[in-house]
Amino acid sequence: MKRTFTVMLAICLLVGIFSGVSVAEDVVLELWHVFPEGAHFWPQAAEMWNEKYGDQFRIELRFVPQGDLRRELSTALMTGTEPDLVTVDNPHFASFAEIGAFADITDKVEQWGKAPLYFEGSWESVMYNDRVYGLPIDSNTLALFYNKDMFREVGLDPEKPPTTWSELAEYAERLTDVAQNRRGITFCADRSEEGTFQFLPFIQQGGADIDNINAPGAVEALALWTTFVKNGWASPEVISGGQQASFSMFAEGHAAMAINGPWVLYQLDDADFEWGLTLLPVKDDVGIRSSALGGFNLGILDSSPYTEQAWEFVQWLHEDDVMIELYWNVLGGARIPPRTDIANLPGKWIEDEVMAVFIDQLQYAKPRGPHPQWPQISAVIQTAIHESLTGIKTPQQALDDAAVQLAQFFK
Amino acid sequence: MGFESRNNRFYMKMMLPAIVFLAALVVYPIVYNFRLSLQDATLRTIRLPEMPFVGLGNYASVLSNPLFPVSMARTLVFTAGSIFFQFVIGFALALFLFRQFPLNKFVRTTIIMGWVLAPIIVGTVWSWLLNTDHGLINYLLKTAGIIGQGIGWLTDPNIAMRGVIIANVWFGIPFNMLLLTGGLSALPTDVYEAADIDGTSPLQKFFFITLPLMKPTIGAVLMLGTIYTLRVFDLLWVMTKGGPVNATTTLPLWSYQLSFDFFNLGEGAAASNILFVIMIVFTLLYIKFFSEEGWDA
Numbered sequence: 186m187k188r189t190f191t192v193m194l195a196i197c198l199l200v201g202i203f204s205g206v207s208v209a210e211d212v213v214l215e216l217w218h219v220f221p222e223g224a225h226f227w228p229q230a231a232e233m234w235n236e237k238y239g240d241q242f243r244i245e246l247r248f249v250p251q252g253d254l255r256r257e258l259s260t261a262l263m264t265g266t267e268p269d270l271v272t273v274d275n276p277h278f279a280s281f282a283e284i285g286a287f288a289d290i291t292d293k294v295e296q297w298g299k300a301p302l303y304f305e306g307s308w309e310s311v312m313y314n315d316r317v318y319g320l321p322i323d324s325n326t327l328a329l330f331y332n333k334d335m336f337r338e339v340g341l342d343p344e345k346p347p348t349t350w351s352e353l354a355e356y357a358e359r360l361t362d363v364a365q366n367r368r369g370i371t372f373c374a375d376r377s378e379e380g381t382f383q384f385l386p387f388i389q390q391g392g393a394d395i396d397n398i399n400a401p402g403a404v405e406a407l408a409l410w411t412t413f414v415k416n417g418w419a420s421p422e423v424i425s426g427g428q429q430a431s432f433s434m435f436a437e438g439h440a441a442m443a444i445n446g447p448w449v450l451y452q453l454d455d456a457d458f459e460w461g462l463t464l465l466p467v468k469d470d471v472g473i474r475s476s477a478l479g480g481f482n483l484g485i486l487d488s489s490p491y492t493e494q495a496w497e498f499v500q501w502l503h504e505d506d507v508m509i510e511l512y513w514n515v516l517g518g519a520r521i522p523p524r525t526d527i528a529n530l531p532g533k534w535i536e537d538e539v540m541a542v543f544i545d546q547l548q549y550a551k552p553r554g555p556h557p558q559w560p561q562i563s564a565v566i567q568t569a570i571h572e573s574l575t576g577i578k579t580p581q582q583a584l585d586d587a588a589v590q591l592a593q594f595f596k
Numbered sequence: 597m598g599f600e601s602r603n604n605r606f607y608m609k610m611m612l613p614a615i616v617f618l619a620a621l622v623v624y625p626i627v628y629n630f631r632l633s634l635q636d637a638t639l640r641t642i643r644l645p646e647m648p649f650v651g652l653g654n655y656a657s658v659l660s661n662p663l664f665p666v667s668m669a670r671t672l673v674f675t676a677g678s679i680f681f682q683f684v685i686g687f688a689l690a691l692f693l694f695r696q697f698p699l700n701k702f703v704r705t706t707i708i709m710g711w712v713l714a715p716i717i718v719g720t721v722w723s724w725l726l727n728t729d730h731g732l733i734n735y736l737l738k739t740a741g742i743i744g745q746g747i748g749w750l751t752d753p754n755i756a757m758r759g760v761i762i763a764n765v766w767f768g769i770p771f772n773m774l775l776l777t778g779g780l781s782a783l784p785t786d787v788y789e790a791a792d793i794d795g796t797s798p799l800q801k802f803f804f805i806t807l808p809l810m811k812p813t814i815g816a817v818l819m820l821g822t823i824y825t826l827r828v829f830d831l832l833w834v835m836t837k838g839g840p841v842n843a844t845t846t847l848p849l850w851s852y853q854l855s856f857d858f859f860n861l862g863e864g865a866a867a868s869n870i871l872f873v874i875m876i877v878f879t880l881l882y883i884k885f886f887s888e889e890g891w892d893a
């Protein structure tokens with residue numbers, strides 16, 4: 186009897202110890218993000234979670250520079266050292282979804298039921314083959330900046346920015362004064378994803394897309410860009426250097442109009458001219474609105490032992506009050522939340538003249554792809570842009586050749 | 597066990613750290629890269645326990661890619677152009693700075709400073725200098741009335757190669773100058789004294805005494821320079837990313853694009869191994885050159 190009691194006691198103690206261990210053992214979810222200090226809300230979001238729910242599991246962050254993310258993530262997948270959650274630039278999201286790196290959260294999202302609240306383009310970018318692999322965490326797009334002072338100087342109405350391609354070309358010509366080192370327009374045709382990003386809206390405005398890139402509308406789009414450079418209305422430098430460099434031409438008063446996104450707004454902090462922002466123009470005879478969809482998606486790694494916890498965290502991150510706190514209070518409204526209902530809340534983003542334009546434009550923003558071979562597709566497009574802008578080929582030739590190379594990706 | 601073999605074993609032990617170091621940091625990556633070049637290593641296969649072997653498939657697709665001959669030609673033009681001007685200007689500066697004059701050391705140090713800079717900085721500065729609209733070079737040329745319109749140093753596909761070569765020449769001059777100055781100071785003075793007595797002209801002295809005596813140094817400079825230039829990546833990446841179109845896409849840039857843009861690690865490894873073989877050929881030439889001539893010929 187006494188012996189049985191002792192055994193029982195021992196078992197109880199052991200159970201106690203082990204259950205104690207399993208409670209004490211911290212569950213830590215690793216989240217990789219690409220935002221340098223101050224650029225995004227991740228440190229604050231992790232802190233908020235850890236303070237409130239740190240006893241369930243903790244979120245730990247690792248910053249990976251954006252240029253290194255795909256390399257780091259693929260190496261990690263190769264060696265089995267990948268994180269539990271990761272932010273990926275939206276055009277590159279599909280290639281990781283395709284290899285099964287991300288957990289399929291379609292059923293969870295259906296139950297959750299908030300999908301219809303997101304910007305259409307943003308939501309499309311987390312889908313691959315009709316399944317959902319993540320949530321958009323950040324949405325941005327391109328619009329047209331213009332210098333009102335310069336408009337006045339050449340006799341243009343500063344409250345009537347160009348609305349069509351022909352107006353855009355006409356204004357660009359009138360605003361150009363090469364002797365004064367002033368170009369009519371600046372955009373980004375860089376040999377990188379940024380070049381493709383800026384060019385795609387134009388071919389979509391022309392009624393074409395990457396799977397029929399030599400359609401007449403796309404050829405006209407490339408012809409328009411080529412005209413800008415050939416006639417000196419845009420600097421030949423647009424083909425080298427990213428969007429930041431391209432925009433500095435506008436910010437420094439060397440270009441009267443600029444195609445760019447909210448990430449360059451800081452360059453205008455000290456602008457000594459009056460500027461405006463408007464939707465990208467449309468092609469006169471087609472009238473289709475389109476812009477590029479930028480931003481990041483948050484994916485849960487399929488290999489993570491904590492996919493349930495990760496989903497819990499992601500859900501929390503997208504709760505109304507958490508979103509408002511992070512996007513509005515922490516970031517000061519500098520980033521647009523991916524949900525239309527939050528972005529359109531009264532008294533917030535839409536009251537801001539600039540952000541309201543971007544939110545308006547976001548409705549027409551289309552994702553790049555989603556296609557697992559996006560980088561290859563993008564490289565073909567970049568080459569075609571360069572060939573035409575530098576006069577090596579006509580817009581038609583450049584896009585015909587691109588179409589031949591792209592055919593293999595759209596079987 | 598004789599004294600000699602015991603001594604050998606002692607030497608072996610002393611060399612062990614170096615051998616381990618070389619094996620881990622030089623041999624292993626080379627072998628791994630070679631293995632990778634035989635595998636179908638893409639994003640789709642990296643999570644498999646063993647990436648499928650495809651034999652020489654990656655080499656075949658690299659060699660049949662239309663960008664291969666293009667990037668090969670760009671590599672050769674970039675290397676030949678850079679080496680020629682680096683060497684000529686470097687040699688001229690070495691001859692000039694070999695003379696004793698005030699501020700000699702200052703000038704020499706200043707020139708060498710350029711060599712200390714990181715390629716990324718050199719590339720960034722040169723892409724500013726060569727900017728079509730706002731670059732200093734175009735500004736000077738315009739002010740001097742040499743050109744009317746800005747030259748698209750890095751934006752015109754027909755000129756961009758010259759733009760990047762200019763930057764790389766500037767970057768490579770100190771290296772050439774430094775090694776050649778070293779060679780010059782090792783030359784025997786009595787030959788020149790004898791030549792003076794015979795009344796040879798400075799030009800004759802250069803072609804019939806300096807050049808032949810400098811042969812080993814020149815060989816070393818050219819070979820090392822070639823190997824360094826063949827693998828230049830960062831400078832080009834910062835300046836043009838291989839553009840415009842593919843005007844400055846050399847093999848290292850293309851290999852990087854295959855590996856880290858397209859994530860076709862197998863083809864990227866194959867492309868870099870082709871470059872590796874080319875460099876090995878130059879290295880062997882270099883070694884052969886010196887085993888025949890000897891260091892102190």
